[in-house]
Amino acid sequence: MVSAAMKYEADVLTYPIQWIPERWNVIANFKQVWFSKISFSLFYWNSLKLAVIMTVFTLIFSSMAAFAFTKLQYKGRDYVFGLLLALMIIPSESTLVPRYLLLKWLHLYNTHEGLILMGMFSMYFTFLLRQFMAGIHNEYIEAAKIDGAGYWRIYAGIMVPLCKPILATVGIIKFIWSWNDxxxxxxxxxxQKLFPIPLGIQMFKNDYADNYAVLMMASLAAIVPLLVIFIVLQKQVIKGITLGGVKG
Structure with missing residues (x-):
C-alpha cells in the first residue's frame, strides 16, 4: 500500500513488483486525495470528531459502571451485571431496525449526535474494566472512607489513577473501532458532509476505481492516525489487556 501510494498509476501493476518506486509521484497523489472534488479533509474531521467524543464518553460511563459493579455494595448488583453481560450475545445487526426507529423518533437520524448516542457506552469495555478493578484491594476504598472521601472522590482520585493501563487500552481500542466503523x-x-473516513474511502473507490495509486494514498492517510496511536501506546495496550484478562 505504501509503495503503491508513492507511484505513478502506470507503475502500480508492473511485474515484477517495484517495492521502491523508480519514479515518485507522491505530491500529485497527495493533492488528488486532499484537494480533489471529494472532501477528504471533511471526512477526516468527521471521523476524528466521532472517534474522540465516543471514546471519551465510553471511558467515563464504562469506568463509572465498572466501579459501581465492583466497589459499591447494593442489592441485586450481581444480577444486574449478569443481565447486562447477557446482552452481549445479541449481535448488533439484529438491533439495526429498532435503533433506526428510535433515532427517527428522537429526530437524531442523519446526525452525528445519533451515532454518538449509540456509541457512548459499551458493555464489553465495562466488563474489561470491571475485571481489572476487581483486582484492586478494597483496603484503598476503606482507607479513603476513613479519611472522609465520598464515592465520587474515591472513583476520581483513587480508582481512575490505578486503572490507567486498562483505561489506555479501552481508549485505544474504542478509538480504532469508532474510526473504522x-x-x-x-x-x-x-x-455526504457527515460521512466519516470509511464512507469517504468508498466514494474514492467509486470515483477512482481505475487509479490504484490514489486509492492507496487515501487508504494510507486513513490508517496513519491508528498506527501512530498504537505505536506510541503499544506497551499500555498489551499491559492493560494482560492485566484485565487475568484479574478478578
Whole structure:
C-alpha cells in the first residue's frame, strides 16, 4: 500500500513488483486525495470528531459502571451485571431496525449526535474494566472512607489513577473501532458532509476505481492516525489487556 501510494498509476501493476518506486509521484497523489472534488479533509474531521467524543464518553460511563459493579455494595448488583453481560450475545445487526426507529423518533437520524448516542457506552469495555478493578484491594476504598472521601472522590482520585493501563487500552481500542466503523454511518447517515473516513474511502473507490495509486494514498492517510496511536501506546495496550484478562 505504501509503495503503491508513492507511484505513478502506470507503475502500480508492473511485474515484477517495484517495492521502491523508480519514479515518485507522491505530491500529485497527495493533492488528488486532499484537494480533489471529494472532501477528504471533511471526512477526516468527521471521523476524528466521532472517534474522540465516543471514546471519551465510553471511558467515563464504562469506568463509572465498572466501579459501581465492583466497589459499591447494593442489592441485586450481581444480577444486574449478569443481565447486562447477557446482552452481549445479541449481535448488533439484529438491533439495526429498532435503533433506526428510535433515532427517527428522537429526530437524531442523519446526525452525528445519533451515532454518538449509540456509541457512548459499551458493555464489553465495562466488563474489561470491571475485571481489572476487581483486582484492586478494597483496603484503598476503606482507607479513603476513613479519611472522609465520598464515592465520587474515591472513583476520581483513587480508582481512575490505578486503572490507567486498562483505561489506555479501552481508549485505544474504542478509538480504532469508532474510526473504522462502516456499518453505523452507512445506515444512519445520508448526507455526504457527515460521512466519516470509511464512507469517504468508498466514494474514492467509486470515483477512482481505475487509479490504484490514489486509492492507496487515501487508504494510507486513513490508517496513519491508528498506527501512530498504537505505536506510541503499544506497551499500555498489551499491559492493560494482560492485566484485565487475568484479574478478578
Amino acid at each position: 462502516y456499518q453505523g454511518p452507512l445506515i444512519f447517515l445520508i448526507q
